[in-house]
Amino acid sequence: MRGVFVAATLFGLMRIRVDYFAFLRERAGRAHETLDTGAATPRELYRELRERRPLPPGKGLKVAVNDEFRNWDWSLEDGDRVVFMPPVAGG
Amino acid sequence: MRGVFVAATLFGLMRIRVDYFAFLRERAGRAHETLDTGAATPRELYRELRERRPLPPGKGLKVAVNDEFRNWDWSLEDGDRVVFMPPVAGG
Amino acid sequence: MSDFRISADAIDQAAELAALEDTASGAVACFCGRVRNHNEGRAVAGLQYECYEELAVSEGARVIAEAKERFGASRVLCVHRTGDLAIGDAAVWVGVAAAHRNEAFAAARYVIDEVKKRVPIWKREHYPEGPAEWINAP
Amino acid sequence: MSDFRISADAIDQAAELAALEDTASGAVACFCGRVRNHNEGRAVAGLQYECYEELAVSEGARVIAEAKERFGASRVLCVHRTGDLAIGDAAVWVGVAAAHRNEAFAAARYVIDEVKKRVPIWKREHYPEGPAEWINAP
Numbered sequence: 412m413r414g415v416f417v418a419a420t421l422f423g424l425m426r427i428r429v430d431y432f433a434f435l436r437e438r439a440g441r442a443h444e445t446l447d448t449g450a451a452t453p454r455e456l457y458r459e460l461r462e463r464r465p466l467p468p469g470k471g472l473k474v475a476v477n478d479e480f481r482n483w484d485w486s487l488e489d490g491d492r493v494v495f496m497p498p499v500a501g502g
Numbered sequence: 503m504r505g506v507f508v509a510a511t512l513f514g515l516m517r518i519r520v521d522y523f524a525f526l527r528e529r530a531g532r533a534h535e536t537l538d539t540g541a542a543t544p545r546e547l548y549r550e551l552r553e554r555r556p557l558p559p560g561k562g563l564k565v566a567v568n569d570e571f572r573n574w575d576w577s578l579e580d581g582d583r584v585v586f587m588p589p590v591a592g593g
Numbered sequence: 594m595s596d597f598r599i600s601a602d603a604i605d606q607a608a609e610l611a612a613l614e615d616t617a618s619g620a621v622a623c624f625c626g627r628v629r630n631h632n633e634g635r636a637v638a639g640l641q642y643e644c645y646e647e648l649a650v651s652e653g654a655r656v657i658a659e660a661k662e663r664f665g666a667s668r669v670l671c672v673h674r675t676g677d678l679a680i681g682d683a684a685v686w687v688g689v690a691a692a693h694r695n696e697a698f699a700a701a702r703y704v705i706d707e708v709k710k711r712v713p714i715w716k717r718e719h720y721p722e723g724p725a726e727w728i729n730a731p
Numbered sequence: 732m733s734d735f736r737i738s739a740d741a742i743d744q745a746a747e748l749a750a751l752e753d754t755a756s757g758a759v760a761c762f763c764g765r766v767r768n769h770n771e772g773r774a775v776a777g778l779q780y781e782c783y784e785e786l787a788v789s790e791g792a793r794v795i796a797e798a799k800e801r802f803g804a805s806r807v808l809c810v811h812r813t814g815d816l817a818i819g820d821a822a823v824w825v826g827v828a829a830a831h832r833n834e835a836f837a838a839a840r841y842v843i844d845e846v847k848k849r850v851p852i853w854k855r856e857h858y859p860e861g862p863a864e865w866i867n868a869p
Contacts, residue, residue, distance in 0.1 A: 630754045
């Protein structure tokens, strides 16, 4: 019980905005959403999102946090904007 | 004497028009000239021309006969138009 | 105005070219990618581009800075369309001014290659028959 | 009209580009060589191009035919100026339409390289100081 309390304090829920583009937007059925999550990294966040949205596996996707490319193990902070991106196809 | 007569018959003088462009035009002091010559090839013709015009050595020049690139030993014919060209410098 | 731009309107190539003017640069190389009427053997009716604009603009600007740095190009511009495009419409335009043609060609090639690899823009093809598809969708 | 042209008038790049329109070609690569304000460290005031037009046009057409054949380009155009040019003026323009960018870039590069090597056109540079000089004069 005490362990759970400490974890909740140190690693409390964060409010994260997630934006979806292109194929992922269609799969998610929305362009963005905001959620309160315990996910500490984009990897954990995507795992959580896949539980509620019909999103594809993360392999091949890229991640941006606050409009910068970041890796899947980047430490998220409260208020971050996270974007998961399908392989690009410009040009 | 007989040898000279035969040569004059078989290899008689031809009327050749020569055009000059760019650097060669300036050196020749004219854009074109027509001459009666015994030169059988562009090589011989250029040698003859250099005797009367301050033209540069033929090395590096190209030759056209009747608006086609030809080599220095191409057989000239009466009425041909010959152009000696400095190295090109377009673009 | 940034040297890399996202545009919802048609690309004005004459205006882009004019922006490359530079009396020290003897060479200008341009590339334009246009919507083809076919792709991988299949008839295409049109395209739609979608873009993550904030990141596209910053990543595109990085690509351009790299091209200038690597090839000594004096000016490099790129504009990429978003929205609905018809056959023949310009989807992306790259223009480079440099002292000589080696650098101009190399920089233009670098920009289009890197933009296609790195800049978050996505293409959806519409077909005369069958549903539209996102290209490269996982 | 031939795909390789000699022009005593300014090159109209917008008109040239329009002539490359082709709905099957996804890639257009262009190159433009312009008069620089310097060459090999020396200030340049302007240029004059002279041309052996009959042979230039036939040799230019051969270069274009080779570019189409080698790289499968669908349209290739080239126009080269003659006469007096000022700093910044376009001296030569090459445009290629092809299915993909590899072919478009390669064909454009081939055309400008071969034109500079093979087509009988000569350049005379004017300098702010000193007499004009024919480039490559023997």
